[in-house]
Amino acid sequence: MIARxxxxxxxxALVTLFVLSVLVFxxxxxxxxxxxxxxxxxxxxxxxxxxxxxxxxxxxxxxxQYSSWITSFLQGDMGRSYIYRAPVAPFILQAIGHSLKLAxxxxxxxxxxxxxxxxxxxxxxxxxxxxxxxxGGVSATILPEFVSGIVLILVxxxxxxxxxxxxxxxxxxxxxxQVYHLILPAMPLVLVLFGYIARMARAGMIEALDSDxxxxxxxxxxxxxxxxxxxxxxxxxxxTITVIATQAGYLIGGLVVVETLFRYxxxxxxxxxxxxxxxxxxxxxxxxxxxITYALATLIADLLYSILNPRIRMGSYK
Amino acid sequence: xxxxxxxxxxxxxxxxxxxNHLVDGYIDGRVSRRELLRHGSVLGLSLPFLGRISLAAGFxxxxxxxxxxxxxxxxxxxxxxxxxxxxxxxxxGSEGGLAMIQxxxxxxxIDGSDLTLQPCLAETWKPNEDGTVWTFTLRKGVKxxxxxxxxxxxxxxxxxxxxxxxxxxxxxxxxxxVLQKGATRKVDDYTIEFHLDxxxxxxxxxxxxxxxxAIILPASYAGDFEKxxxxxxxxxxxxxxxxxxxxxxxxxxxxxxxxxxxxTEFTFFRDIQPEILAFQGGQVDVINALPATAGxxxxxxxxxxxxxxxxxxxxxxxxxxxxxxxxxPRVRRAVALCIDxxxxxxxxxxxxxxxxxxxxxxxxxxxxxxxxPQRKQDIAQAKELMKAAGMEKGFQVTLSTEQFLEIPTYVQxxxxxxxxxxIDVKLEIMDYRTxxxxxxxxxxxxxxxxxxxxxxxxxxxxxxxxxxxxxSDGPWNPSHFxxxxxxxxxxxxxxxxxxxAKREASGRIERLLLDQSPVVYGYFFNHLTAIxxxxxxxxxxxxxxxxxxxxxxx
Numbered sequence: 001m002i003a004r005x006x007x008x009x010x011x012x013a014l015v016t017l018f019v020l021s022v023l024v025f026x027x028x029x030x031x032x033x034x035x036x037x038x039x040x041x042x043x044x045x046x047x048x049x050x051x052x053x054x055x056x057x058x059x060x061x062x063x064x065q066y067s068s069w070i071t072s073f074l075q076g077d078m079g080r081s082y083i084y085r086a087p088v089a090p091f092i093l094q095a096i097g098h099s100l101k102l103a104x105x106x107x108x109x110x111x112x113x114x115x116x117x118x119x120x121x122x123x124x125x126x127x128x129x130x131x132x133x134x135x136g137g138v139s140a141t142i143l144p145e146f147v148s149g150i151v152l153i154l155v156x157x158x159x160x161x162x163x164x165x166x167x168x169x170x171x172x173x174x175x176x177x178q179v180y181h182l183i184l185p186a187m188p189l190v191l192v193l194f195g196y197i198a199r200m201a202r203a204g205m206i207e208a209l210d211s212d213x214x215x216x217x218x219x220x221x222x223x224x225x226x227x228x229x230x231x232x233x234x235x236x237x238x239x240t241i242t243v244i245a246t247q248a249g250y251l252i253g254g255l256v257v258v259e260t261l262f263r264y265x266x267x268x269x270x271x272x273x274x275x276x277x278x279x280x281x282x283x284x285x286x287x288x289x290x291x292i293t294y295a296l297a298t299l300i301a302d303l304l305y306s307i308l309n310p311r312i313r314m315g316s317y318k
Numbered sequence: 319x320x321x322x323x324x325x326x327x328x329x330x331x332x333x334x335x336x337x338n339h340l341v342d343g344y345i346d347g348r349v350s351r352r353e354l355l356r357h358g359s360v361l362g363l364s365l366p367f368l369g370r371i372s373l374a375a376g377f378x379x380x381x382x383x384x385x386x387x388x389x390x391x392x393x394x395x396x397x398x399x400x401x402x403x404x405x406x407x408x409x410x411g412s413e414g415g416l417a418m419i420q421x422x423x424x425x426x427x428i429d430g431s432d433l434t435l436q437p438c439l440a441e442t443w444k445p446n447e448d449g450t451v452w453t454f455t456l457r458k459g460v461k462x463x464x465x466x467x468x469x470x471x472x473x474x475x476x477x478x479x480x481x482x483x484x485x486x487x488x489x490x491x492x493x494x495x496v497l498q499k500g501a502t503r504k505v506d507d508y509t510i511e512f513h514l515d516x517x518x519x520x521x522x523x524x525x526x527x528x529x530x531x532a533i534i535l536p537a538s539y540a541g542d543f544e545k546x547x548x549x550x551x552x553x554x555x556x557x558x559x560x561x562x563x564x565x566x567x568x569x570x571x572x573x574x575x576x577x578x579x580x581x582t583e584f585t586f587f588r589d590i591q592p593e594i595l596a597f598q599g600g601q602v603d604v605i606n607a608l609p610a611t612a613g614x615x616x617x618x619x620x621x622x623x624x625x626x627x628x629x630x631x632x633x634x635x636x637x638x639x640x641x642x643x644x645x646x647p648r649v650r651r652a653v654a655l656c657i658d659x660x661x662x663x664x665x666x667x668x669x670x671x672x673x674x675x676x677x678x679x680x681x682x683x684x685x686x687x688x689x690x691p692q693r694k695q696d697i698a699q700a701k702e703l704m705k706a707a708g709m710e711k712g713f714q715v716t717l718s719t720e721q722f723l724e725i726p727t728y729v730q731x732x733x734x735x736x737x738x739x740x741i742d743v744k745l746e747i748m749d750y751r752t753x754x755x756x757x758x759x760x761x762x763x764x765x766x767x768x769x770x771x772x773x774x775x776x777x778x779x780x781x782x783x784x785x786x787x788x789x790s791d792g793p794w795n796p797s798h799f800x801x802x803x804x805x806x807x808x809x810x811x812x813x814x815x816x817x818x819a820k821r822e823a824s825g826r827i828e829r830l831l832l833d834q835s836p837v838v839y840g841y842f843f844n845h846l847t848a849i850x851x852x853x854x855x856x857x858x859x860x861x862x863x864x865x866x867x868x869x870x871x872x
Contacts, residue, residue: 033751036486039403041411042754042764043774043786043794045490049757052409052486083403084560091560150595157599165592165599166585168562263585263592265561273561273588276751277402 002303009302013295017288021073024287025066028280035082038277056082058278069281073288079281083274088282091270092289096252099266102167103251105182106189111244114194115237118201119228122236125206133198141195145188149261152187167264185262189255193247200243204236211235238305245301252293326374329367336445337361339816345375349817352432353684357817359427359435360522362443388854388870390578396864397593397602400561400586406543407533408479411488413607413862414586416530418558420863421566421582422463423533423549426454426473427526429778431627431859433682435522439468439534439550449517449815454525456508460573462536464548470504475537477502477512477525489531491786491793492524517813519820520779527863528778552577552867562586577867578855597622603853606864608846610670611724616848617668625847626670629776629860630680633725634787635717635732635838636797638768643715648707650835654693655700656735662841666724666731670846674839677831678774678783679824681842684817687825693832700739712740718767719746720753728840729771743769757794765796772796776845776860784808784827788836797836804830 036052037044053059060068069079078089114137121133140148157165169181208214209232217227252267259269267286274283330338340357343349349357351372358368402412407419426440440454460468480489482499501513514521525532533549547555552574553566563585568577585602587593590612596602597616608616608624616622637644637653644650659673672681675693679686704710719729726747733743748763753772755762764772774783786792789808790800807830811823831837845860855868 031751032749032755034756037754037757038751039409039411040486040488042757042772043491043782044411044488044757045494046758046793047483048409048486048488048490051484055486085404085406086560150591153595153599158595161599164601165596166601168585171557260589261592261595263587263596269588270561276749 002306005306006299006303009295009299013292013299016295017291020291021070021284021288022066024284025062025069025280028275028278028283029062031275031278033276033278035278038279039083056085058082058280065280069284073285078285081274081279081282083277083279083282088285091282092267092285095265095267095270095286096289096293098264099252099255099268101178102182102185102189102255102258102264102266103248105179106186106193106251107244109186110190110193110197113190114197115201115240117194117198118203118240119205119233119236121198121202122205122209123228125202130202134202137195137198139195140191141193143191145192145255145257146261148188148191149185149258152184153261156184165262167259167262185258185264188258189251196243196247197240200240201236204239205232208232208236241301241304245297248294248297252290322374326371329371329374333363334444334447336447336816337363339818341371341375343818344371353817356432356434356684360520361445361815362522364442365434365436388578388868388872390870391580392578392853392869392871393581393583394579394604394853394856394866394869395583395585395602396604396606396866397587397596398584398606400588404544404560405558406541407531407535408541409486409488410531417584417606417862417864418564419533419543419549420527420530420551421553421564421584421866422547422551422555423535424551425525425527425529425532426456426534427522429523429526429528429859429861431857433684433778435526438527439473440525443522445519445521445815449519449521449813450514452512452514452521453505454510454512456510457573458508460550461571462548462550463554463569463571464536464546466536468534468536468550469507470510471507471537473510473534474502474504475539476532476534479535479539480531487531489529491782492529495785496521496524516809517815519813519815520781523778524781526778527859527861530861530863553582556581575867578870579866582866582869597848597850600850603850604856604864605848606858607862608848609723610668610843610846611666611727613846613848614668617670617846621851623849623851623853625849625856625858627845627847627858627860628672628680628682628842629845630678630682630778630780630783630842631774631776631845631860632674632678632680632839632842633728633771633773634796635729635771635840636767636769637836637838638796638798639800639834639836640798641768643709643713644768646707646709647834648703649709651833652700652703652707652709652739653732653736653741654835654838655696655703656739657732657838657840658695658735659693659840662728662731666727667841667843670844671841672844674841675828675832676835676837676839677828678780678787678839679828680780683780683824685811685820685824687821687828690825690828690832695735697738704739710740712742714742714744715769716744716746716767717769717771718748718753718763719771720750720764720773721747722750722773725771725773732771765794767796770796775862778861781812784811788831799834799836801830801834804834 035058036049081088117133121130124130153165156163163184164181167181167185169178217231256268256272259266271286344354355368398417399414401415405415405418410416424438427435428438439457441457443454445452478499480487481493481497496514496518503511552569552572554569556565556567558564565583567581593605597605637650654676663671717729719725736743753763759765786794788799789805807827814820814823847858849856852872854872855870857865
C-alpha cells in the first residue's frame with residue numbers, strides 16, 4: 001500500500017515538473033532584455049550583439065530551443081549556460097550544495113527552537129510567557145530578512161566582530177569553519193521561520209491538550225511529562241511537520257536576499273542572476289532542481305505524516 | 319626659472335611639425351603643462367622627454383610617478399562586482415570582467431587617471447602626417463605567462479580578432495569606421511602599423527586600456543580564456559571561481575618592476591551594500607567602485623581613504639528632437655536651464671562630480687574649450703523660452719529611466735525643477751533590462767522614449783559619446799538628434815591631430831549643443847575607490863580598472 005502511495009506521488013511530481021519546465025521556458029521568453037546585451041553591455045555594436053546571440057543559439061525558434069534543451073535534459077545533460085558558456089551542472093550542484101548546507105543549519109536551529117517555543121507557549125496559554133513567545137515570533141516573522149540581516153551583520157560582524165560577514169568560507173575549510181560562516185546568514189532565516197513553527201506547534205498542542213485522549217491519559221494516572229511526550233506531542237506535531245516541509249522550497253531556492261546580503265552562492269541567487277540575464281538553460285535546470293527538492297520534501301512530509309497518523313494513510317486508500 | 323634656448327632647440331630638433339606646434343602652444347601659454355603631457359602622450363612623446371621640454375622652457379619639471387612607501391609581500395583583498403558571464407577578453411563588457419582581464423593582461427599603452435597615455439607593451443608611437451597611419455614600436459623581451467615572447471604577430475592577431483565583424487567582439491563599437499580586420503600590419507617583429515579608415519587624432523586611446531578588450535593575447539589564442547589566463551601582466555592567475563572570486567600571484571618573469579603584493583584576492587559581489595558591509599567588517603581592504611550615494615557612510619570615515627578620480631561618466635537626460643513637445647530647441651533649452659548643477663554636484667553626488675555644460679566634453683578632456691560659457695539655472699529665462707515657443711502653459715511628459723544608483727533621485731530633482739516652468743513630468747522608473755530592451759531603435763525604452771535618462775561610463779576620449787550617441791546615424795542616439803553641422807564638426811574633431819585644432823572643433827560642437835540641447839549633461843561623476851587606512855599604492859582609474867602591482871601595507 002505504501003509503495004502505491006509513493007508511486008502515485010512520484011507520478012504526480014513528474015507531471016508537475018514537466019508543466020513547470022514549460023512554464024519557466026515561456027516565462028523566460030517574456031522577461032525583458034537580451035542575452036548578448038547582458039554580457040556585452042548596452043553600448044555594444046549591434047553586429048556584435050547579433051553574432052553573439054547566434055553563437056549562443058538564442059536566435060533559434062522558441063520550440064527548437066525548448067525541444068533541444070528538454071531532449072538533452074532527459075538524457076542527463078542539463079545544458080550549457082548562455083552566460084557562462086559552460087555546462088550548467090557544476091554551477092547547479094555547487095549552488096544546491098551551498099543551499100542545502102545553509103538550510104540544514106537553519107533547520108537544525110529553528111525546528112527544535114520553534115517546537116519548544118510552541119510547546120512552552122501552549123503550556124502557558126494566555127499567560128505572559130505565551131504572549132511573549134507568540135508576539136515575539138510573529139514580529140520576527142514579519143521583519144524582512146534584509147533588515148534583520150543588516151542589523152545582525154552590523155552587531156555581530158562589524159561592531160563585535162564575532163562572526164564572519166560573508167557566508168563564503170575559505171577554500172578547503174573544514175565542517176566547523178563552514179558552520180561558523182553559516183551562523184550569521186542562518187539567523188535571519190531562524191527569525192523568519194521561528195514564528196511560523198512556534199505558532200503551528202502551539203495551536204496543535206492546545207488542540208491536543210483539549211482532546212479526549214489526553215483527558216483519558218491523565219485520568220489513567222500517567223505522569224504529566226509522559227502524557228505530553230507520548231500522547232500530546234505526537235498528535236500536536238502533525239501540522240508542524242507540514243509547515244516545515246512547505247518551507248523547504250523557500251529555504252533551498254528562495255533566499256535571494258539573504259544570499260546576496262551574505263555573499264553566498266546558493267540556488268536562490270543563481271536563479272535570480274539567470275532570470276535577469278535570460279540564461280534559460282541555467283534558469284530551467286535550477287528551477288527544476290528546486291521543484292524536485294520541493295516534491296521530495298512534500299513526499300517525505302506526507303510519509304512522516306502517515307507514519308505518525310495511520311488514519312491518514314488508511315483513509316487515503318480505503 | 320630661466321628658459322634654456324639651446325637645450326630647447328636641441329630637444330625640438332627631432333620633433334615633427336605637429337609635435338613642435340604643441341610645444342609652441344605650451345611656450346606661448348595657450349597649452350597648459352597638464353595638456354602638454356596629455357596631448358604629447360597621444361602623439362607618442364614620452365613623459366620624461368616632455369619633462370625635459372618643460373624644464374628647458376623654464377616651467378619646471380613634470381611630476382614623476384613614484385611608488386608608494388609600502389612593505390612588499392602583502393595580500394591585498396579587493397571587493398569587485400561579479401563578472402557578467404564568462405571572462406573572455408573578446409566579449410567582456412562588465413565592470414568585474416574587465417577588472418579581471420586587466421590583472422593578467424596588458425595593453426599597448428595605459429590611459430592614466432589623468433588621461434595621460436603611458437607606454438606599456440608599446441614603447442613609442444607616431445602618426446604619419448595626416449593621421450591615417452599610426453606606427454607603434456613594441457617593447458622587447460616581454461614574455462607571455464605561457465612562455466613565448468610577445469611580438470608583432472601577437473599584436474596583429476589581437477587587433478584582427480577584435481576588428482573582425484564575424485567575431486562577437488565588444489571592441490567593434492570602438493573600431494567602427496576607424497580600424498578594419500587586416501589593417502593592422504607587421505613591419506618587423508617589433509614594429510606594427512595601423513592603417514586607419516580615416517584620420518584619427520585620438521587613435522592611441524583606442525588601443526590603450528581605454529579600450530578594455532584590447533589586451534594583447536598570443537597569436538595562437540583560440541578562446542576559452544578562463545582555462546589559460548595567458549597575458550603579459552605583472553600578475554598570473556592563481557585561482558578563479560565563477561561568481562565567487564579570483565586570486566592572483568606575481569609574475570616572476572615580468573618585464574617591469576616585480577609586483578609588490580605576495581597575492582591579490584578579488585571577492586565578487588552582486589550588490590554594493592554587502593561590499594560595504596564586508597569592507598566595514600574587515601573582510602576586504604579595497605572597494606573598487608564605490609557609488610557616492612550608496613557609500614556615504616565610508617566617505618566621511620576617518621579609517622578610510624577615498625581615491626576620487628575625475629571621469630567623463632555621466633547620466634544623460636535626453637529629449638526627443640523629432641517628437642513633441644521637444645521638437646523646438648527652445649523647449650529643450652528651457653528644460654536645461656531648470657537644472658541646478660551646483661546642487662547636483664554638492665548634494666546628490668556629495669561633491670564627487672563636476673558640473674556638466676550640456677555636451678559630452680567633460681572638463682577632464684584636454685580638448686574641452688574653457689571659453690564656452692557655463693550654463694546655469696535660470697528659471698526666468700526658461701519661462702521666456704517656453705513662452706516664445708508657445709508653451710507658456712506647460713505640458714505633461716513621461717520621463718523613462720532605470721532603477722540604478724542615484725538616477726531615480728536625479729530624475730525626481732528634474733521633476734521638481736521643471737515644475738517651475740509648468741512641465742508636469744511623470745516618472746517611469748523600471749529595471750535596467752526593461753529600460754534598455756534590445757538597445758535597438760523600436761525595441762528599447764531607452765532609445766524610443768520621449769524623455770529618458772541613461773548612464774554612460776567613462777571614456778578617455780569622447781568619440782563614442784559623440785559618434786554613437788549624437789550623430790545622425792549613431793546607434794545609441796536616444797534624442798534622435800540629426801544635425802548635419804554637428805556630423806561635420808564631429809568628423810573634423812575626430813580627425814584633428816593637434817590640440818588646438820581639436821579644441822577649435824570641440825568649442826564649436828559645445829556651442830552648437832548648448833544651442834540645440836538634445837541632451838542635458840548635468841554632471842560628470844567621479845570614480846570612487848575606498849581603501850582601508852594602512853593600504854597604499856592602489857591605482858584605480860575611471861574605467862574600473864585597478865592596478866595593484868605597487869600596492870602594499872604601510
